[in-house]
Amino acid sequence: MxxxxxxxxxxxxxxxxxxxxxxxxxxxxxNAVPQDFIDARIQGAIIAQNIVGLSNQSVNDIEKINQLDQQKNYAEATNVALEAIQKSRDIRNQAVELSNQVSKMTVALSGIDSFEARQAALEAISNRLALIGRLINYSDYLNQLLQSLQAKFSGQRGDHSVEVIINQINAEVTAINSFNGQSTQAMNRFDAIVNGR
Missing domain, CATH: 1.20.5 (Single alpha-helices involved in coiled-coils or other helix-helix interfaces)
Incomplete structure (x- = not known):
């Protein structure tokens, strides 16, 4: 001994x-994660959830617009569409803020040492960017809907495909929800990698 x-x-x-x-x-x-990434991720998640909530609320407005259109109550349908467009502006403002947070996450991405964690974060960022693209489409369709309703209300002839536009809006809301869910799943994988689970 x-x-x-x-x-x-x-x-x-x-x-x-x-x-x-x-x-x-x-x-x-x-497995260190830059604080800028963490902060932007948290803010981005909050903003994305607000966007999803507002877009889901607008589905009810769109259904009401469709009912009013079928009842040929174009004045009330136009009023509801104007309210929906105001919500769309709120969503668009939040989309700008979300893109700022996604940009911060992207810049901080290089500070993540783990390749697997970086890939999961990149997937989440890609889904957030796709969500922003769908928000732009959503906003455009809402504007088309308002124009179509105003044309019907004023008695103008033309393409008044309210139901088609409503279906497109609903498809965009579904896509927004999907991209948000995929982003959340990617960040859950990121957390598991970083935390060694």
Whole structure:
């Protein structure tokens, strides 16, 4: 049995603690996530959830517009469409803020050491960008709907495909929800990778 002096044991213990500490730090830092990414991710998730909530509310407005259109109550349908367009403007403003947060996440992406975590984050970012694209389509369709209703109300002839436009709006809302869900799933994978689960 090897007899070591007390000072030697303390010295070897200190070296052991230092090695374990360095390895632990290295393991933790390999999955480190920049604070800018974390902050932008949190803000982006909140904004995306607000957008999804507002777009889902608009589905009820669109159904009401469709009913009023079928009842040939164009004045009331136009009023509801104007309210929906105001909500669309709110959504568009939030989309601009979401794109700012996505931009911050993208810039901070290079600070994530883990390749797998970076890939999951990139997938989430891609889905957020796709969501923003669908919001633009959604807003355009709402404007087309208002124009179509105003044309009907004024008795003008032309393409008054209210039902077709409503179906397109509903498809965009479905896509917005889907991209938000996919982004959330990607960030859950990111968390599992970063947290070593």
């Amino acid at each position: 090897l007899h070591l002096s007390r000072n030697t044991k303390i010295f070897l213990g200190a070296i052991g603690v230092a090695i374990v500490g360095m390895l632990g730090f290295r393991l933790l830092s390999s």
